[in-house]
Amino acid sequence: MQRYFLEEDYIEGNPLTLIEENYHHAARVMRMKPKDKCYLSFMNDQTIVAEVIEIDGNTITLSEVSKEVMDKELPVSVTIACGYTKGDKLELVAQKATELGMDRLVGFPAQASVVKWDHKKLNKKQERLSKIAKEAAEQSHRQSVPDIELFSSYQELLESLKYYTHVLIAYEESAKSGEASQFAKVVSRLDTKDRVLIIFGPEGGLSLKEVQEIEGMNGVRCALGPRILRAETAPMYALSAISYELELRRQL
């Protein structure tokens, strides 16, 4: 069943409509007809199952069938921070990390980042990544769409650290040296109201200076297993492990 994200809060009894992009997708791409059902996810994290009543030239009118009760969001809020990488790797992270439950994606220029993006380019990238995250959230039946924020300076990343209960730094050298307990130590003790930030370097990795700076602000360096993961693979590992720990292992 298709899922649409509406840019409004759910208020019991309010009229339900699909317009603009959602209308286009439902009416033209999915060719929905009266009696067809879909999910509607609202800004206030409510999701309902709705049935199509009527379709006209620019609006689909629906009525509520039931509330979606099952929670599909990770029980902790995980923000993925990626140093800017070449090519479309950030797009792959936006798609896959959304499927895997990420709450927020931030990008930042790291010392080893080769690409230099100005404000105009950053705005365009942000738009593109938001679109990818929205589509991935729909496909994976999530109830909210991750926010995307692309910083224009490393300083902005540092300033944001204070908002998190845990700051983890995925550091390649830790993997090489065989460090194997920091990540599991934090993840296995996570609490449902925790806000986790995990910082990943670009292709060249984070510099020792960057790592030490973040450590000085309560960041913890950790390895994600003994193999060296590519910049875009490491966030998928981290989110999968957190989901496994909190959504599967704690159910045993």
Add this chain to the structure above:
Amino acid sequence: MQRYFLEEDYIEGNPLTLIEENYHHAARVMRMKPKDKCYLSFMNDQTIVAEVIEIDGNTITLSEVSKEVMDKELPVSVTIACGYTKGDKLELVAQKATELGMDRLVGFPAQASVVKWDHKKLNKKQERLSKIAKEAAEQSHRQSVPDIELFSSYQELLESLKYYTHVLIAYEESAKSGEASQFAKVVSRLDTKDRVLIIFGPEGGLSLKEVQEIEGMNGVRCALGPRILRAETAPMYALSAISYELELRRQL
């Protein structure tokens, strides 16, 4: 430090040379010079650090410096089986699952597989996937390269089930119904000599008939968290979770 996979066994005292493709990469792409070091990984799972002695027109001669001791292979053997999907999704799986420690990749035509590949096409695909896996193994500093096998019938997959100690079926309907314990139950109790097969459907998923057939041969259906993962994302989740459980969590 670059890693090369040699198609021979390691025998103490044997001469060490890089030829053909490895020679080309080391001499031309990496421009290695005498005294430069690299890893050499052999067919019998031995890896050494070697130093370049001499480079001529088609051979690099090296000498052994030390044995690599740290184990970078997952402590259990995990085979990923994927129903044939459209496009180059299998290539993404070959690359990412190799980084994440997969031992073997098999492909099979599922009921919902849209693509139909004849023997010639399968051989070509297998070659391409093997090349991707070899490159990913080098980059992620693994000590062995995953085998790739592409079955031409579903029956071949069924016949291979008997070689595994655990057969898991990633089933979308289990995720939708909120099943949350089977995967963690098996993974949290894995033993280092276990051989695990995890079966993933193509885009359309596995059919109930396929799932029941595999269940009849000791397969266990499981969900990988509450979100619906794409065909190529699900294997990454499974391997990350197994690595987290066995390589990080058990170190606590």
